Amino acid sequence: MRRLLKPIQAVALLYLLWQVTSWLFPAWPGPSRVLEILWAQLQDPGFQTALWGSARRMAIGYTAVVIVGIGFGLLIGRLPLLDQITGSLAVALHAIPGAAWVPLAILWFGMTERAVLFTILLGASGIVMVSTDTGIREVPPLVRRAAQTLGARGVKYFWFVVVPAAIPKMVDGLRLAWAFGWRALMAGELLTSVSGLGQRLNQVAKAQQLDALLALMLLLAMVGVVVDGLVFKRLEQAVRVRWGLL
Amino acid sequence: MQVELKHVFKTFRHNGSAVEALHDINLTVADGEFVCLLGPSGCGKSTVIHLVAGLDRPTAGEVLVGGRPVAGPDPSRTVVFQDAALFPWLTVLGNVEFGLRMTGVAPSQRRARAMEYLRLVHLSKFIHAYPHQLSGGMKQRVALARALALQPGILLLDEPFAALDAQTRAVLQNELLEIWELARPTILFVTHNVREATGLADRVYVISSRPGHIRDVQAVAVPRPRHAEDKALLALQHNILGLLGDEVEKVLREELGETVHFPEAQHAVPPEQSRGMHI
Numbered sequence: 001m002r003r004l005l006k007p008i009q010a011v012a013l014l015y016l017l018w019q020v021t022s023w024l025f026p027a028w029p030g031p032s033r034v035l036e037i038l039w040a041q042l043q044d045p046g047f048q049t050a051l052w053g054s055a056r057r058m059a060i061g062y063t064a065v066v067i068v069g070i071g072f073g074l075l076i077g078r079l080p081l082l083d084q085i086t087g088s089l090a091v092a093l094h095a096i097p098g099a100a101w102v103p104l105a106i107l108w109f110g111m112t113e114r115a116v117l118f119t120i121l122l123g124a125s126g127i128v129m130v131s132t133d134t135g136i137r138e139v140p141p142l143v144r145r146a147a148q149t150l151g152a153r154g155v156k157y158f159w160f161v162v163v164p165a166a167i168p169k170m171v172d173g174l175r176l177a178w179a180f181g182w183r184a185l186m187a188g189e190l191l192t193s194v195s196g197l198g199q200r201l202n203q204v205a206k207a208q209q210l211d212a213l214l215a216l217m218l219l220l221a222m223v224g225v226v227v228d229g230l231v232f233k234r235l236e237q238a239v240r241v242r243w244g245l246l
Numbered sequence: 247m248q249v250e251l252k253h254v255f256k257t258f259r260h261n262g263s264a265v266e267a268l269h270d271i272n273l274t275v276a277d278g279e280f281v282c283l284l285g286p287s288g289c290g291k292s293t294v295i296h297l298v299a300g301l302d303r304p305t306a307g308e309v310l311v312g313g314r315p316v317a318g319p320d321p322s323r324t325v326v327f328q329d330a331a332l333f334p335w336l337t338v339l340g341n342v343e344f345g346l347r348m349t350g351v352a353p354s355q356r357r358a359r360a361m362e363y364l365r366l367v368h369l370s371k372f373i374h375a376y377p378h379q380l381s382g383g384m385k386q387r388v389a390l391a392r393a394l395a396l397q398p399g400i401l402l403l404d405e406p407f408a409a410l411d412a413q414t415r416a417v418l419q420n421e422l423l424e425i426w427e428l429a430r431p432t433i434l435f436v437t438h439n440v441r442e443a444t445g446l447a448d449r450v451y452v453i454s455s456r457p458g459h460i461r462d463v464q465a466v467a468v469p470r471p472r473h474a475e476d477k478a479l480l481a482l483q484h485n486i487l488g489l490l491g492d493e494v495e496k497v498l499r500e501e502l503g504e505t506v507h508f509p510e511a512q513h514a515v516p517p518e519q520s521r522g523m524h525i
Contacts, residue, residue, distance in 0.1 A: 149325045165335075
């Protein structure tokens with residue numbers, strides 16, 4: 001219960017500030033009105049379809065990010081020659097904002113779901129590659145020495161020592177990739193005509209429904225915070241404890 | 247398996263300048279012998295362990311094991327490191343099975359062999375625990391079981407008990423001796439504790455620092471089990487401390503600053519008080 005006290009205080013404070021600003025500026029919808037609309041939206045079948053569409057795309061896109069990011073990260077970590085050629089490519093990939101992939105995605109795939117998935121993949125897998133590669137390079141010397149004296153060599157050394165030693169770094173990357181992927185998903189949906197939360201944002205903005213727009217943005221923030229807190233923070237904590245990094 | 251170092255020199259590059267860690271080291275450890283390297287911190291004794299383990303190469307000279315030069319690490323020469331160096335992602339059992347898996351022991355035998363050595367170090371009840379759940383002493387027990395499970399001809403121990411409290415250390419020292427008498431591996435044990443060295447070893451090499459060189463070799467002609475109060479043992483400790491008296495002072499000064507005073511440096515420590523003396 002104590003653990004929850006701080007977040008509850010923070011939310012209450014935010015709510016209060018929002019309420020006060022809506023009193024000062026009547027054009028600005030207050031929190032109760034926005035929450036009401038959000039609640040109503042969540043009951044609406046059309047909105048639910050959009051929500052599930054986004055959730056499904058995020059699930060597919062993120063799975064692809066995990067597979068491609070870790071796979072390629074392990075590959076460049078394992079093969080120094082490949083790393084020399086393509087290692088900086090992963091960094092470059094990581095440097096391009098997710099939204100910047102949307103025009104190319106639309107050019108290649110049209111205004112389709114595949115364009116959105118492509119945006120998520122390109123927008124979020126770079127960070128996973130880079131962090132996996134870093135984890136592989138930073139095997140603690142003592143762990144390396146212990147493994148060598150116990151007969152670990154070659155492929156076995158890689159799979160049973162290097163990869164597990166890199167897991168804390170990989171988890172860091174996966175956590176960031178979630179946030180990057182979520183942004184890329186919205187960018188993709190905003191600019192394509194695929195049914196989803198991004199498209200909804202577009203619609204309510206065009207209709208100048210400020211309260212509905214705020215309700216949607218609140219939902220986006222909540223999903224981000226909840227997934228990060230319930231999944232990634234816990235995962236990171238569990239890994240840090242076991243790996244003795246705390 | 248016999249260990250022999252012939253005119254071994256080791257120089258490290260540090261910030262562009264060369265630092266000599268080992269200077270003309272000559273030592274032998276006979277097959278099944280228990281030898282301690284005793285010296286102050288920074289004297290290069292851990293470097294000797296690394297050289298014999300094959301984790302590092304000498305700048306000059308020869309490191310021979312069973313008459314053959316050491317080419318690299320080998321599971322016949324296992325190491326127990328000061329801070330255990332367990333794999334945090336593996337359970338106690340997983341850590342002890344690790345070397346067996348790496349060297350291709352069949353899965354069915356792996357488990358049985360790991361359990362055998364875990365029993366030997368009294369950890370049978372903790373096989374599913376992870377390293378972060380263990381105390382320092384328990385971690386060293388796992389490290390010892392992990393090193394022994396490969397049934398090495400040579401066991402290298404790099405200040406394995408230095409970070410433990412006195413009681414735990416004494417218990418583990420006795421257990422190490424029991425294990426050694428059972429399997430009789432050749433042991434090279436590094437320590438900076440005079441009492442530990444003389445309590446365990448057949449022979450003690452006394453190493454001086456900067457650069458590390460062998461100051462003296464002392465045979466411990468006291469039959470086991472040895473008692474802390476044994477007159478011959480105390481005399482030997484006194485002798486070694488006297489030999490290193492100036493070095494003790496030098497190292498303590500460097501570690502503690504200039505506030506340490508030794509009124510009669512060499513003979514100030516009566517044998518009764520010198521037993522737990524670290525140098």
